[in-house]
Amino acid sequence: xxxxxxxxxxxxxxxxxxxxxxxxxxxxGYRVVGPTLRDNAIVLxxxxxxxxxxxxxxxxxAPGHYRVxxxxxxxxxxxxxxxxxxxxxxxxxxxRLWAGTRDGAGNEQSEEEVPRYAFLGVRGCDLAAIATLDRxxxxxxxxxxSFVSRRRQIFVxxxxxxxxxxxxxxxxxxxxxxxxxGYDLALTERIExxxxxxxxxxxxxxxxxxxxxxxxRSADSDEIACARADVEAAAGKMGRQMPNTDLRNLLxxxxxSPQWDEVASRCLTCGNCTMVCPTCFCTSTEDISDLTxxxxxxxxxxxxxxxxxxxFVHGGGSVRQSGASRYRHWLTHKLGTWHDQxxxxxxxxxxxxxxxxxxxxxxxxxxxxxxxDD
Numbered sequence: 331x332x333x334x335x336x337x338x339x340x341x342x343x344x345x346x347x348x349x350x351x352x353x354x355x356x357x358x359g360y361r362v363v364g365p366t367l368r369d370n371a372i373v374l375x376x377x378x379x380x381x382x383x384x385x386x387x388x389x390x391x392a393p394g395h396y397r398v399x400x401x402x403x404x405x406x407x408x409x410x411x412x413x414x415x416x417x418x419x420x421x422x423x424x425x426r427l428w429a430g431t432r433d434g435a436g437n438e439q440s441e442e443e444v445p446r447y448a449f450l451g452v453r454g455c456d457l458a459a460i461a462t463l464d465r466x467x468x469x470x471x472x473x474x475x476s477f478v479s480r481r482r483q484i485f486v487x488x489x490x491x492x493x494x495x496x497x498x499x500x501x502x503x504x505x506x507x508x509x510x511x512g513y514d515l516a517l518t519e520r521i522e523x524x525x526x527x528x529x530x531x532x533x534x535x536x537x538x539x540x541x542x543x544x545x546x547r548s549a550d551s552d553e554i555a556c557a558r559a560d561v562e563a564a565a566g567k568m569g570r571q572m573p574n575t576d577l578r579n580l581l582x583x584x585x586x587s588p589q590w591d592e593v594a595s596r597c598l599t600c601g602n603c604t605m606v607c608p609t610c611f612c613t614s615t616e617d618i619s620d621l622t623x624x625x626x627x628x629x630x631x632x633x634x635x636x637x638x639x640x641x642f643v644h645g646g647g648s649v650r651q652s653g654a655s656r657y658r659h660w661l662t663h664k665l666g667t668w669h670d671q672x673x674x675x676x677x678x679x680x681x682x683x684x685x686x687x688x689x690x691x692x693x694x695x696x697x698x699x700x701x702x703d704d
């Protein structure tokens with residue numbers, strides 16, 4: 331496939347074309363999920379039309395700070411990452427695994443119908459996060475069947491970033507601002523003379539098939555070049571960056587750094603960073619029953635390594651009892667030992683953990699301090 335929207339097949343959509351894209355996906359049986367404005371935040375929810383997109387809204391972000399704001403144009407994707415990621419649709423925060431009755435008549439593994447999702451507006455960082463979860467949950471020695479069945483059915487419409495947020499650092503993690511492989515279609519939103527258009531990149535045969543049903547026109551070389559230049563320029567506008575060094579070795583060498591105690595003095599061990607992270611995958615299980623004891627269920631829930639009982643060992647208590655040890659474990663795993671397990675980093679540079687930390691702890695600031703002290 332032509333993955334860069336160049337040549338005679340390069341196409342442009344207008345706002346009517348974007349609306350038709352959603353209609354076509356709905357007609358094909360997908361549940362279209364994308365960004366929308368709700369409760370003073372840009373969240374991911376099911377869309378019925380392009381009118382549900384947060385057109386004309388952006389966000390201001392800083393450590394421990396997130397606010398929506400009005401833009402001076404009608405951009406539908408002129409915002410950076412919100413509090414949610416696409417992980418919740420592929421690896422649900424709460425999922426029933428099994429249900430049974432005392433007499434055994436109702437014992438069954440949960441096999442709920444898996445929804446067919448079309449993700450609209452997936453940024454480069456989040457597309458990389460989906461690939462990371464695919465490596466961890468989908469292609470491990472013991473794959474997660476629920477994830478595999480959900481992942482297999484998705485249709486991905488990515489969006490190349492042209493305006494990084496104040497906490498974005500995807501460029502230094504190699505995950506953006508351009509969307510990498512894994513999309514069916516990718517859009518680059520451009521605003522010129524108050525008119526909004528979308529250059530389309532085709533990433534799969536399914537994507538080409540959908541594009542064929544949309545009202546579009548061919549893009550000329552200048553339009554293609556301008557869209558590419560906007561994305562390339564975004565790489566130099568990142569609000570944050572990781573130090574240009576081997577992060578895995580840096581963390582190994584910094585194991586006894588006094589910085590762990592310093593950051594622990596600010597960390598609430600609330601687990602917000604792991605809950606908003608698009609790649610954290612840890613879970614716990616719980617068994618519940620009704621008051622009669624005749625019916626029981628087993629559920630799987632998202633868990634956090636910041637929880638005191640997360641490292642509990644029967645007969646010995648929790649292994650990581652201090653906040654410093656839990657923060658060190660999280661950061662060392664995310665940027666270091668994840669490479670040993672999965673041959674990749676666990677961080678995609680979205681900046682969510684910085685925005686949604688109540689005390690504003692900045693993962694890039696902590697790593698840069700360690701690099702300066704090294």
